[in-house]
Amino acid sequence: MKGQSAKIMKDGLWTNNPIFVQVLGICSTLAVTNSLKNTLIMALGVTFATAFGSATLSALKTWTPRKVRMIVQVLVLSFYVIIIDIALRAFQPEISKQLGPYVGLIITNCILMGRAEGYALANKVWPSFVDGVANGLGYGAVLMSIAAVREFLGFGSLFGLKVASDWFTPWTIMIMAPSAFFLVALALWGAKTYNASAEAKKKTAATSPGGPNPGAVSATK
């Protein structure tokens, strides 16, 4: 169980990262990543809703008729998202005001439905929960990296705290959605290139005489 959970975590964070590999949740990546604070709340919201939503849907899968499975998925995922919205409005009104419609839009995040349909319906409750956490964190890690670049270059600040000196001229384009397109594309390119190169090295090592051993890998360099 421990090994399985670790593998699921690795998948969500890197091997099958929702942004790099599955290319899910891109809309919110464009929308919220000009502020680290908003991005963090969004990432935590998605992680919470994906994890508990997937676990609940996995628990219900035995009784859920195929005809209405997507309706049930939307209902369950909306339940968790609305819970977040209610909690923020009641206990963190300032953050709720800043995030505005973004919290409600978590429902439309493809990662939630993608993991429910692609994983939770075929797996048990605990692995589905871990998968939700892993994908939420994988999504959050990419979003936070992009948000750090955008907020720093766009505002000269991180988490709202000014870190650039007065001589720094903010790049207005970094605050606007197109910059997120460029940065997401660069991140995808970098991750895919790295993975392809690692895969090629593995294959070369496996086909080299003597099989996959450190010596064989270094011999291909």
Next chain:
Amino acid sequence: MKKESIGYVVVFTFVVCVVFVLPLALAEGLTKPRVEANRLYAAHVAVLKAFALADATTPRDEVERIYAQSVKEVSGEDGVWKADIGGSAAVAVRYIGPGLWGSITAIVAADVSGSRLLGLEILDQVETPGLGGRIDETAFKAQFAGLKVGAEGIRVGPAGDFRNPDKEAGRVDAVAGASRTSDFIGQIVNGAIVRIKTLGGTK
């Protein structure tokens, strides 16, 4: 009952809806007083800030105390407050105007004749974060404190760093890259001034 039969599907869907919607209704009901209190508090803070009686650092208790002591809601008028600022009567009005992506709700405070502004607060807006959304920045709003209102109202623009408003000419710096939102703010403030002049501080 078979899992794919119509009867099962209807019953299952109904049960699932009840199980998930009821707790939401309960949570909404339980947090409603708190949400309403937050909404009211946000309005009180905005009014006090517009009257320059509080700022972002004023503690919650202090906000409620100053509000109760210094501000009066004008009866019979929706979203109108009056206060005594340094011995002079002042009025604040809530004004809702258009924005780029949705309505902007602002509180504008001025002397009763509407000839000089005391302050501007943004209660609600959904402008582009980092661009039009900058109308909610303290530096932008601070330009309106003490702004003289000319015969044609106030003017927002051209764009600047919010450090050099020409207060006697009734002009403030607009937000760079958000000329439409800046224009809307100008319209909202001028609309609010007309309302303040109409009220005349006589009530």
